[in-house]
Amino acid sequence: MELKKFIKISPGFKSAVNLEKELENLQKVSGYIPGEVSREVILDFAKKLHPTASNRRSRLIMGTYGTGKSHLALVIANLFRMPADTPEIQSVLEKLDYDTRELLVNNRKAVNKKFLIVRLYGDEGRISDAFMMGLRRSLEEAGLEHLLPDSAFDAAIDRIEEVKESFPENYAILKEAIEKKGLTLNELTARLKNYERNAFDIFCTIHPSFSGGSRFVYSTMLEPATFYNSVIKELADNHDYEGIAVFWDEFGHKMEEVVKDPSGKEGIDLQEFAESCNYSEEYQLHLYLFCHRSLKEYQDISKSGAGIHDSLQQREDDLRKIEGRFKPFILKNTSAETFRLISSVIITDENSVQWKHLTDDFSPYFDSLSEQTSKLNYFIGYPREKLKSDIVLGTYPLHPMTVFCLPELSEKVAQNNRTLFTCLCEDDMGSLYRYINKTVCDPQAFSPPMFTVDMLWEYFSEDVKQQERTSSVYRDYRLLSARLNADDDFGQRLLKSVCVFQIVKPTRFKITSDILEYSLNISPERLEEFHDRLQKLSDHRDENRILTSLTDGSYRPAIIGMTESLYGKISKLVANASAPDSPLQKPIAFLNSIWKDFSVAKNLEVTRYWDEFGPKQARLD
Incomplete structure (x- = not known):
């Protein structure tokens, strides 16, 4: 009797979830079983969906591998994309409590158009660059790339073309200046097209060298938040969208960078974008970051690698500012939930x-x-x-x-x-x-x-x-x-x-x-x-x-190398510990003299050291 004839694996759980490739996989959506914390995340979604919702539309979802972060991201993304009466969405709603289900359905009716979903994954370069490129990819997938507003990056590219066409001598100086930075002109242009802030900064730095000392002046957008707000307004006013929801899975590597220098460019860019989400009101902008550790754990890791000149207190204060922009959720199922x-x-x-x-x-x-x-x-x-x-x-x-x-x-x-x-x-x-x-x-x-x-x-x-x-x-x-x-x-x-x-x-x-x-x-x-x-x-x-x-x-x-010969030597050494000529006499006397200052039992169980070496420890009198 073959087990496979009557035992199967639920298709809703088949393989890990990849939000980048499986956004439209509604079968996996329907197979989701929310735990206690994930139900809180869905309740938060329902509350913040309302146009008059209070701030904190930025969320930080934390949990170890296997806690279902990516699966939850897939469900939330489709709650933004799909009507509440979609059969697969209904399958999820049926697993929620009555109050959450009613709130979600009512608010989704009030805000009934879809959201544009921006998906980011892992280390995609600078945070600001990733936000810009993610939006561009999503607009292109939706056939709405024409909504991309002119940016400061476009202005820089136009300026390069202008110099090339009208000022050949200045153009030669431009090429030479760029090459001194380790780039070709084509490479710089390609990076500007990808909204790379470093490329833009390089261009601004060398601009005076080929423009008679004048700095580069631009009136178009450079910051991601401004860019997004412009696109959201166009989507909401002239297209069938309510707003934009950004999902950044595997954000842990970037969070490590932010924690190391919260007041640096990455920390400031993240803080400004989150703040823009929190105050987006009727032109809704939502942000979900998914990490494996809590902010405190990232901070502890950062502390362990900090130099003696680092101002830990200042870093903690700066990090607290960033932390305050996000509503945190730590995914950890109870034992009963996991067994279910x-x-x-x-x-x-x-x-x-x-x-x-x-x-x-x-x-x-x-x-x-x-x-x-x-x-x-x-x-x-x-x-x-x-x-x-x-x-x-x-x-x-x-x-x-x-x-x-x-x-x-x-x-x-x-x-x-x-x-x-x-x-x-x-x-x-x-x-x-x-x-x-x-x-x-x-x-x-x-x-x-x-x-x-x-x-x-x-x-x-x-x-x-x-x-x-x-x-x-x-x-x-x-x-x-x-x-x-x-x-x-x-x-x-x-x-x-x-x-x-x-x-x-x-x-x-x-x-x-x-x-x-x-x-x-x-x-x-x-x-x-x-x-x-x-x-x-x-x-x-x-x-x-x-x-x-x-x-x-x-x-x-067994402990490797702990043979009977070695075991016998140790036993003999311990047995003769009380002898006047024992090499253990001095350390025993010293330890006994300070033992009264420690609130510990006479017999101790060694734990972490035991994992490596396997000793049994007791006090020698």
Whole structure:
């Protein structure tokens, strides 16, 4: 019985969202399931849509990889583009509370024309240049490029043409001056056409050299806010538009630049544009920036790299001014919301013969699994029956421990192209999608096929390697796995699962042999073999062991190089610590003399240092 015959992945979640390429993908819009914070973002959209809305039409949406920022951006963009009665929009509205839905529908009727959507992504050069070029691209896509007003950039290009046609000697001086700046005349002209402010500044600088000392005088627009306001007025008065909404996804790199120098050009340009959005009134201009960190986190990163001459207080004051221009939202789903999202991604045909056979044939197993999971009590707020329906059956074929670990693992190591949802949806090695499509259920087995916690390592291991805070776990895995035979199934699975737990760091349970047995879904007939193998793989006398057994009964990856010989030397050194000639006497005496000044327990658990070196620490008297 093939799982793919009755289990599918929801098409609304299929692959990551790319706003630049998928603005009109209404299927993905309809598949969106708003969480608590995203519902607040949609409520804010509804409120600020009204022509008399108060300020702060600039928003900063923050969240780690996999929290659905781009998917939310797609939904909001289409709320700007499409009428509220569009079927796919209705599908989203039905998932909102009554008050938000009514407010949105009423305000969308009052403001019933579409908005021009400007999409920006990542590092697109200077902020002001990106805003200008983004508007130009959107107008061209809409066949409205003729609405682009004359700009200071156009005036500079016209001036170059004028000098070329009428003043050949001055034109030669112009070319020479530009070449001294490391550019050709054609390159400068091309950059001016792309609204690059640096190119315009270069032109203004060299203008006196070929114009008898006169500076370049222009009466046309240069700043993005002025440019946008002119276009919005034309769109609203003479075309079928209400205004413009700007979406800048992956804004984190630019935000890092802004935070480093809030009073610099980038910070000022961003602040001025946001302020223009906030006071746009009936000619509406909206701005959404999407980042992976909060402003405070960017600020902390900036502080760590600041020089001793930097005025941190001044930077904080300047940053506070920028922060005040934006309404912030931090996307972080609650555990229950995340579990519901996972369940909504996995679509089971509950009316199929196959599903009925599976649930009937393995009914005792599902009951036992639900009972075990309930006793472990790591799904807080789930009574046993709800646990069975929503988690055990609702997220099948994921094992409950996999459901629990996946969000935490994704939050700590996920990259832009590999998140919780791509793990579920993409046809990649180690993904649930591929597992469903290749797995067959054996009705004679002790359990149906289960996607267990060790399988998460297959999907996320490269991301673990690339993250600084988890790279040591990957390093240990590579070294320890080399000690295992390729056909050592228990050894491979144990090491992978313990490495996953090492990153997730669950606080509600310890990684004991019982937890490992449960998490790896070990069959009853192989339990003795499993525990025997676990004991051998964690024997501290074996220098090739792959696991370390701690005194509390939990397990972690073995410490590389911690052989019995070294272990014996350390034990002997500690045992002789009280001897008068012990090299530990002086440091022990010193530490004892200052210990009373510290409010700490006598026995301590080492955490971060433990991740690297694996010590057990206690005070020596």
